[in-house]
Amino acid sequence: MFYLIIFIFGTVFGSFFNVCISRIPIKKSVVYPDSSCPVCKTKIKPYHNIPIISYILLKGKCAYCGTKINIHYFLVEILTPILLILLFISLEAQFSIVFFKYAIFISFGLIIFFIDFFHYIIPNKLSLPLIIIGFIFSILPHTDVNWISAGIGALSGFLLFLFTAYFFQKITDKDSLGGGDIKLIAAIGAFLGIWGTLFTILFSSLIALATLLVLKHDRQKHFPFGPFLVVGSIFYILAGNTLISLYLSFFNLY
Numbered sequence: 001m002f003y004l005i006i007f008i009f010g011t012v013f014g015s016f017f018n019v020c021i022s023r024i025p026i027k028k029s030v031v032y033p034d035s036s037c038p039v040c041k042t043k044i045k046p047y048h049n050i051p052i053i054s055y056i057l058l059k060g061k062c063a064y065c066g067t068k069i070n071i072h073y074f075l076v077e078i079l080t081p082i083l084l085i086l087l088f089i090s091l092e093a094q095f096s097i098v099f100f101k102y103a104i105f106i107s108f109g110l111i112i113f114f115i116d117f118f119h120y121i122i123p124n125k126l127s128l129p130l131i132i133i134g135f136i137f138s139i140l141p142h143t144d145v146n147w148i149s150a151g152i153g154a155l156s157g158f159l160l161f162l163f164t165a166y167f168f169q170k171i172t173d174k175d176s177l178g179g180g181d182i183k184l185i186a187a188i189g190a191f192l193g194i195w196g197t198l199f200t201i202l203f204s205s206l207i208a209l210a211t212l213l214v215l216k217h218d219r220q221k222h223f224p225f226g227p228f229l230v231v232g233s234i235f236y237i238l239a240g241n242t243l244i245s246l247y248l249s250f251f252n253l254y
């Protein structure tokens with residue numbers, strides 16, 4: 001029953017995140033109620049705006065002019081509930097403060113992932129509040145990362161990225177990590193604490209490197225690191241706990 005509730009909430013929130021992904025980079029209000037097709041400007045009818053189902057029924061195209069709807073609409077509507085359900089399972093199916101903490105982190109993470117992926121920016125509007133929210137959770141009771149670990153995590157991530165960006169720029173005269181990445185790693189530090197931050201940096205760098213090698217990406221081109229940081233940190237949140245609970249449930253069988 002809880003899973004169904006999370007699924008429905010997840011898809012509804014997911015459609016709101018999609019509005020954020022398309023409107024924040026072009027500085028349009030996310031609370032303005034009506035959505036319309038960006039090409040033919042036709043207002044989207046409520047029955048064409050049902051999460052997941054509408055995208056499939058319309059085969060990913062505008063009902064009026066046939067313009068392709070960006071795939072992120074479908075991906076975010078399906079990924080949000082899946083990630084929230086995995087989070088719920090990994091926290092032993094409890095609606096705890098830790099669940100809400102990481103549900104917020106994953107929500108911001110998904111929006112940042114797609115905005116950075118499409119536009120090569122991580123808006124301050126997202127990264128700065130995320131840092132503050134991380135610290136608020138670190139001083140609440142029954143949280144998992146205390147404010148000391150959050151502070152060390154945020155500061156070390158921030159400084160590490162700042163120095164990397166600075167020296168890389170000095171040596172190669174090219175930009176590597178942007179200001180957005182530096183603020184994002186500070187937010188990750190505030191949420192995950194020092195060990196989670198170090199894990200995220202290591203894991204994200206490895207998958208970024210692997211992706212570069214597979215794609216044989218032209219190094220002159222811009223290569224956003226934010227999406228990898230999001231994947232790395234969400235992997236840490238879900239797998240860290242999931243592996244432990246799988247391990248425990250394995251022994252419960254006996």
Ligand SMILES: [Zn+2]
Nearest residue numbers: 037040062065
């Ligand atoms: Zn249209």
